[in-house]
Amino acid sequence: MTISVTIDSCAWNFFFDNEYDLCVELPPERFSLFITREVELELDQIPDQSQGVDKRPLKDYIRTSIQLRNVETSCFFGFSEANVPGEPARYGGFGQGTFESDIERDWRQREETQRFLRSSTKRASTVLGPNEADVSLAVASLSSVLITVDQKKGAKLGKKGPIHDAAINGGRVVYTEDFKSSGLTLADFIEKRFVEPSGAS
Structure with missing residues (x-):
């Protein structure tokens, strides 16, 4: 059984800056990767340029990593009426959303x-x-x-x-600064911190 890992939008910047290959850092035989629907919406809104910085390499990295590593979007089940009219859907229907x-x-x-x-x-x-x-x-x-940079800590x-x-x-919650200072790989840090000796997470 794999460990479920959810990735914050700011963590994608961290992965990109550190040139992480998620197939290596969080191998599929050990981890299942997810983003929430809300994070998917944030990632979709990354501009091509921001304050003079070309964001297209970051966007390409995120898109490629999601495809290669089979990162799934998680959302809760809800009928279409639960979504706000005129806004992107937050809830998923049958075969898409999970029950809360x-x-x-x-x-x-x-x-x-x-x-x-x-x-x-x-x-x-x-x-x-x-x-x-x-x-x-x-x-x-x-x-x-959850993997996050979350500066509000x-x-x-x-x-x-x-x-x-x-x-x-x-x-x-795994804060990237805690993981980086541990000297462990990301996979080992998660397993050491959140997996019980019996193998349950």
């Missing part, structure tokens, strides 16, 4: 999580609401190992976001 567990549903509906979703205004450059992608990742970390208490909240409340 009680733990995941309770986490998403708790007051602290809802506060994150209401805490800031939507940026004009994105189709996503405030903290929407981070909440999807925080929920994913309850059943999957070191922020002041009131500025820490959903991912940090999940990490200190049972979510399985």
